[in-house]
Amino acid sequence: MNSNQDEIITAATTTKLGKIIKIKLAYKQESQLIHSIRITGDFFVHPEETIEQLEQGLCGVKLEKEDLKNKIQLVLKNSEFFGFEIDSLVDVILGTKGDKNKI
Amino acid sequence: MLYLVQRVIKIKFEKIRILETGNKLGPWNMAVDEFLLYNCKEPVLRIYGWSKPCISIGYFQNIDEVDYKKCNDMNVDVVRRITGGGAVFHDMELTYSFVTKNFPQSIMESYKEISEVIIQALKKLGLDAKFSPLNDVTVDGKKVCGNAQTRKNNVLLQHGTILLEVDIEKMFSLLNVPIEKISDKKISDVKNRVAGISKTFDQVSDALKSSARDVFRCDLVPFKLNQEELESCQKLMDEKFSSENWTFRR
Numbered sequence: 070m071n072s073n074q075d076e077i078i079t080a081a082t083t084t085k086l087g088k089i090i091k092i093k094l095a096y097k098q099e100s101q102l103i104h105s106i107r108i109t110g111d112f113f114v115h116p117e118e119t120i121e122q123l124e125q126g127l128c129g130v131k132l133e134k135e136d137l138k139n140k141i142q143l144v145l146k147n148s149e150f151f152g153f154e155i156d157s158l159v160d161v162i163l164g165t166k167g168d169k170n171k172i
Numbered sequence: 173m174l175y176l177v178q179r180v181i182k183i184k185f186e187k188i189r190i191l192e193t194g195n196k197l198g199p200w201n202m203a204v205d206e207f208l209l210y211n212c213k214e215p216v217l218r219i220y221g222w223s224k225p226c227i228s229i230g231y232f233q234n235i236d237e238v239d240y241k242k243c244n245d246m247n248v249d250v251v252r253r254i255t256g257g258g259a260v261f262h263d264m265e266l267t268y269s270f271v272t273k274n275f276p277q278s279i280m281e282s283y284k285e286i287s288e289v290i291i292q293a294l295k296k297l298g299l300d301a302k303f304s305p306l307n308d309v310t311v312d313g314k315k316v317c318g319n320a321q322t323r324k325n326n327v328l329l330q331h332g333t334i335l336l337e338v339d340i341e342k343m344f345s346l347l348n349v350p351i352e353k354i355s356d357k358k359i360s361d362v363k364n365r366v367a368g369i370s371k372t373f374d375q376v377s378d379a380l381k382s383s384a385r386d387v388f389r390c391d392l393v394p395f396k397l398n399q400e401e402l403e404s405c406q407k408l409m410d411e412k413f414s415s416e417n418w419t420f421r422r
Contacts (some may be wrong), residue, residue: 087260098395109234109422113306115323117231126422149279152308167243 075099082130082165088112088152094165101132106162112152132166134159181285183274185390191218191380191397198226198249198262199413203405205399206254206412207321208271209329211401217289217384217392219377222262224249227346230257230320235420239348248346253331254417255320256340257307260333261343263367266376269331269360285308286330290317293383294334297371307332334376337368340367 073096083091088111095104106127114120123144130140137159145155153161193204201220208216227238235250237259270289276282283306290309294301294316299316304310309317311361319332338363349358369376377378385392397405412418 107234107422110233111256111291113256113279113320114232115321117254117256117322120232149278171228 075102077104078166082161082167084161084164087100090153090158090161092161094162096166103127103130103132107157110152111149112150114145114148114150116148119145127162132163134163137162178336178406180212181288181387182276182281182283183272183388184214184337185274185388186274187214187391188351188384188388188391189216190384190394191216192377192394193218193220193397195222195223197318198228198229198251199409200405201267202228202251202253203408205269205329205331206408207256207397207401207405209324209327210270211404212271212273214401215274217381218269218271219380220267220269221265221373222267223374224286225261226251227259227261227269229259231322232256232290232422233259234422236348239346243346244354246346250419251413252421253320255322255329255331257318257320259347260318261346262333262340263339263342264337265333265335266373266380267333268380269329271327271329275328279321280306282328283321283330287296287317287332289380289383289387290319290332292387293376293379294333294369296378296379296383297375299369309334311367311369315365316369334380335366335368336371336373336376340366379388 077095078098079095081093083089090110090112093107096102097104097117106124108120108124123141126140130136138155141155141158175399208218224247227243228251229237238250240250271288276285284303287303287309291303294311299311301309301311308315309318314383317334319330321328321330340359344359381392386392
């Protein structure tokens with residue numbers, strides 16, 4: 070399969086960390102690059118708009134632990150968040166791929 | 173015996189303006205809170221209620237958390253807050269908001285300081301209230317008050333609900349929890365963790381105002397929104413909090 074035929078897979082997962090985190094993910098199967106991501110839940114991020122910046126920033130990032138962690142750290146470096154840790158958020162995003170609740 | 177011990181509060185005010193806006197619709201209530209946040213000159217404590225039941229969802233939540241059709245069928249409003257946190261079923265409660273330019277930069281510390289007003293108010297009503305991090309107040313280990321904050325342009329808004337009575341079954345029926353997960357045990361678990369304080373709105377309102385004066389050692393000055401301010405709130409309600417663009421944005 071070449072990159073033009075890199076099929077987009079969508080998946081979703083819900084995880085209870087400190088708070089509930091729900092991930093809806095679309096990623097390219099072959100390249101493992103995030104196509105789009107939506108992070109929802111009852112957590113807190115200050116300032117709130119950072120979450121949209123994070124969702125945009127993650128597009129194009131490879132579904133690899135270090136790549137995700139570096140991007141999330143970069144986007145969240147000037148914000149405060151409660152209800153999840155960066156490492157656990159990375160794990161949830163990666164776990165989405167194998168989640169049974171694929172959509 | 174209930175000890176009226178108060179923690180040392182760092183923030184101080186000369187006066188706090190008191191705004192009592194009565195029972196209003198959810199989108200209006202959220203519009204007034206946002207208006208106060210973006211137009212804060214002096215600290216304001218607003219006390220309000222809900223003219224019809226409403227579910228507010230947190231800024232980051234998916235609208236799918238709520239059974240929107242059922243809410244419509246049961247005449248329950250749905251509104252998205254500008255603050256994070258979970259879905260709240262507003263019915264038999266007193267809601268407050270507090271806006272100030274003077275607050276601890278630490279989010280945890282600011283929750284603690286402002287929540288002290290709630291704690292002292294509940295103690296005045298004979299309840300042994302405690303702060304439960306990050307943002308709850310409990311009595312006898314049960315959550316009776318949940319709070320949420322946002323900060324914009326160096327102004328802090330904290331709003332929260334003090335539960336007078338709770339109807340757990342109705343709340344669950346309006347949320348999109350899979351039917352198999354709404355077990356008797358789950359409902360029972362929530363009942364063991366959440367409680368109303370069985371006081372009237374006026375009792376809590378009076379206690380809250382008195383507590384704000386004591387905790388912050390300041391004068392209270394009642395005020396009302398003028399016509400121009402009301403029109404700004406109306407615009408916010410119409411264009412933002414009643415709009416599907418805002419409610420369904422996530």
